[in-house]
Amino acid sequence: MGEERAHRMQEIDKLYAEVHEFRTKESFTGLVSFVKRFPRMAPYNAMLVYTQKPGSRFVATPDEWRIYGRQPKKGARPLVILQMFGPVGFVYELEDTEEIPGAEGNLFPEGLLHPFRTEGNGEFYIHILKDNLRREGIGYREENYGSSQAGALHRNDDGGTFVFPSKTPKGKEKVVPHDFDMVVNRNHDDTTKCATIFHELGHYFAGHLGGYPDNKHVADRRSEHLTVGQEEFEAETICYLVCERVGIKNPSAAYLHGYLDRNDMIPKGISIDTILKATGKIERMLKSGYPLREMKKE
Known part of the structure; x- marks a missing residue:
């Protein structure tokens, strides 16, 4: 044995x-x-x-x-x-x-x-994603952007927490630090918004924005000094995989095919390991019952 x-x-x-x-x-x-x-x-x-x-x-x-x-x-x-x-x-x-x-x-x-209830149905995914973003410590809001601006994710330096009431009468409420904010174009349809969220979460789970002390599953990869092009390639690949696996068509396919048509090798410094793991983490956020962000113990 x-x-x-x-x-x-x-x-x-x-x-x-x-x-x-x-x-x-x-x-x-x-x-x-x-x-x-x-x-x-x-x-x-x-x-x-x-x-x-x-x-x-x-x-x-x-x-x-x-x-x-x-x-x-x-x-x-x-x-x-x-x-x-x-x-x-x-x-x-x-x-x-x-x-x-x-x-x-x-x-x-x-x-x-076909593991999901429907394919390409942004109205179904968007509500679950919004709730689970808060459970991950990410604020979400929509702004009146032009058609060329999809969204962005940035660190929140103003502090604050998301509060989740206890499921039992005698239990204690739980809090998750409000560490990031995501902004999405409110003029886009729900399916496009989902693709934007996937892309920004790709940056998040790939560690492009850095980690923070109490997060157990987001590494800080800023020390790798990835270029903007390298980070975008990883985020676009993650977005493409998530969208394809749930039946959503998205512009990431054109981006990746365009790059690969012009180059024989993928960019140096790209982490396939990170891409695959980030894809799996985003897919878990497409389901109800997503756990509150697990903290590192002191």
């Missing part, structure tokens, strides 16, 4: 190392195209599947495949992913599964591709 665990950890280390190999235009676009096709899977895990089996169409755990009347073939090789309380979990690609004799199920579970 100890040898097996050690082997698994070696595989994880190898997969982590491969994150840094997606530097050419071909490998980067291949990775991004693959990750956007698996919205039910965490972006980082989609990358791990891509490095092991790039042509995968559908991947799921054995329990999930049984729901669709399928099971792993005898001797099929599982794909390694990371999981909560892991270190690893295993999934199987469609071609490595077979029908369970006598079972009823769908051969091609299209439902795996």
Whole structure:
């Protein structure tokens, strides 16, 4: 058992190392195209599947495949992913599964591709996002901007907190520091506003604005001295992935294709690891019940 665990950890280390190999235009676009096709899977895990089996169409755990009347073939090789309380979990690609004799199920579970209630419905996402921004410590307001200005995110130096009442009569209210403010063009439709929020959250979770002492999941990357172009490339890629995975079309696609058409390599200093993790964090903000920002303990 100890040898097996050690082997698994070696595989994880190898997969982590491969994150840094997606530097050419071909490998980067291949990775991004693959990750956007698996919205039910965490972006980082989609990358791990891509490095092991790039042509995968559908991947799921054995329990999930049984729901669709399928099971792993005898001797099929599982794909390694990371999981909560892991270190690893295993999934199987469609071609490595077979029908369970006598079972009823769908051969091609299209439902795996559509985890959200609707696709492209900004009216649905915008209300959840506004509430969850406050839970993350980010204020939100809309201004009467011109058509060329979408929005912005900046640090709030005026202090203040967001107060959340207790869910129980005897419980204490909770507060989250008001550390950032986001401004969005009120003249845009809800879907465009969502894309703007995704882009600005891309900057936030990528650490472009810096972290702060009590935040556990936003790193301060200002010491990396990224250029504006590098930061925009990361934020646009994050926005593109989130939008594509929830069915929203956005201008980030044109931006990325335009850049990659003119260049053979993605910009130096870009962190694929950061892009994938930020994408997953934004996707969690699209669901109700988003937890209040977790603080670092003194």
